[in-house]
Amino acid sequence: MIEWSETKIKAFQQTLLDWYDHNKRTLPWRQDHNPYHVWVSEIMLQQTQVQTVIPYYLHFMEEFPTVQDLADAPEDKLMKTWEGLGYYSRARNLQKAARQVVTDYHGKWPSNAHDLQELSGIGPYTAGAIASIAFNQPVAAVDGNAFRVFARLLEINADVAKPQTRKIFEKVINKIISKDRPGDFNQAIMDLGASYMTATNFDSSHSPVRAFNQAFLDGIEDQYPVKTKKKRPVVHDYFGLVIRSDNGYLFQKRPSSGILANFWMFPLFDHQDLTDDQSLSKSALIQIVEAKMQSDYQLPIKLSQVLDKPVTHTFTHQQWKITLLEGRLPENVDLSYFPGKWIQPAVFDEMTFSKVQSKLWSAYQKRPSIS
Template sequence: MINWSEEKVRAFQKTLLNWYDQNKRDLPWRQDHDPYHVWISEIMLQQTQVQTVIPYYQRFMKQFPTVQSLANAEETELMKAWEGLGYYSRARNLQRAAQQLVDDYQGHWPTDVHELQQLSGIGPYTAGAIASIAFNQPVAAVDGNAFRVFSRLLEIDDDIAKPQTRKVFEKVINRIISKERPGDFNQAIMDLGASYMTATNYETAKSPVKAFNQSYLDGVEAHYPVKTKKKRPVPVDYFGLVIHSNQGYLFEKRPAKGILAGFWMFPLFNKSALAADESMTETSLIQALEKQFHSESGLSLHLTKVPSKPVSHTFTHQKWQITLLSSRLSADADLSFFSGNWIPTSEFENTPFSKVQSKMWLAYSNASNK
């Protein structure tokens, strides 16, 4: 897979690290090599851009400065701190891992890349990042940047969408990585992939390692990395119910597992589950929803459509389109058979909401103020 001589490997390491020393990004989690700082930043950076993460990271560190404080945090407090970052299972796994560190490791971090993966939510990439940056272990940290950079440098044709391809890249990078400065090496690859070797609009002609980039030298850089296209998210249509009274708005808690687990949200109803047949109009669907809601909760609603565009939100495998409906209930309505409660607007600041819930509230608020 790699035909570089030892001399070429050393030349690449020197070129890359010299460039990194002069041009590395000034990021708050790079001020030291604390494994807790490395870990939190890497989990936040999954599926999220650096500039978005910076203020979240800074606030998170003020609120949870140590593993112990994270392990002991109230779930509501933790989820509120994470609000807006998405992929909320990451936050729950952070706390589980913090509790493992406190309970099973007496607060001491394992330094072995394989043992790090025993902690909740830590996969091969994050383990490699922690081991190399915090503990100077010469192990690869293979993320999207590493896939992109090394597939172009070495013309690796393996499909990076396939899980087994990670092993190919780990083997290659472990052969090339600097044994003296593995953490800086991995971070230099991250910076390279975020600057001169981005997914699109890359500027390899200005790259510090262009002389080592075989795909650039061969004029085939656009072919790398090799990646099969993901399936498009499946569209799912919902009704979102904005039910209000003098006590506030009616929310229900999402199930403990699945999408947006544990979050308080406006009640959602899948349109297709309401449809007896394909010929049902939206008016008929709303009438069917009123009947279903009454049979399940004992609450009688008169639903009217909120004059706003459907709220759109895309997850990895689903794309939600939510049509908002509103209704008013008496503040003393019997909620005995409803799996939720009133939340006044004064409590919104202290209640962790998902991004899609925030979108629904914004759409409703804008429509109500017109």
């Protein structure tokens, strides 16, 4: 790892901030230093691209202009506003943290990174971003951009996939960060990582900090950051049941914890929960589903496969492959034993559906023939 002198650090700060002053991205959450605005934008930007976030952020601020508004919001309204951004635990943690600010801190935000991490859903990066941007605290905000930029600038060989590596980068960046303009410094690193120093197709020959980029100067930039490959997501095979009647479509509410908690979805059956015999044919598995609908919910139904290919959705550590089955029940069927309800398509737009459910509905609508 390369170490810079104080003179070089000052030169880097000046070069970076001069470039940022003339080229920074115009983003709605950069119009002020309000910690609420910084916080919401940073949570939204986790796992989501900037251009996708902008309209969601603007709409979110219209619906919940203050932390008090967010704390008081009905969960259904919050989830509907968040719909489409995915990773819905982020929205739930936002509200939990908003209530902490209102109740535990009497509406006044903690102003340092340590205390900010006491709020639900705020980790080291988000705490660093809020503390530096909103409160001018000279603390590093180490995200993927910072890992990539500083790994190349200083040829840091630590594996960024390992949790302990964050401490190495925090220590390095805290020595280099501008003490006068820490928020602008961190945002400049974000912009640099999103432009000249991207993960692929980077353009360091035109970068404003190319003279400081040791990996570029040594011709080994493609070797940084050092990162071991992630494990492939575990595949889960499901049946998704599209059950119709004159009352609409049958939906089941997901459990209150785990993936897609509390969302209304078509009923799902994990193949692994149906049988220990993984050699059974699909038709045999469908018969087991029909039998479970009868035995568990008192719902006698005949199911048939809708599409040749399953609907696929990938989470961070899991991939779901959902084979759609359809069937019909009479209008007056007894749902006393079934943990769900009928929902008419006319009110789908008023419901908050997960991205998985939206994919299932879209795929079902595109089925070859409609009976």
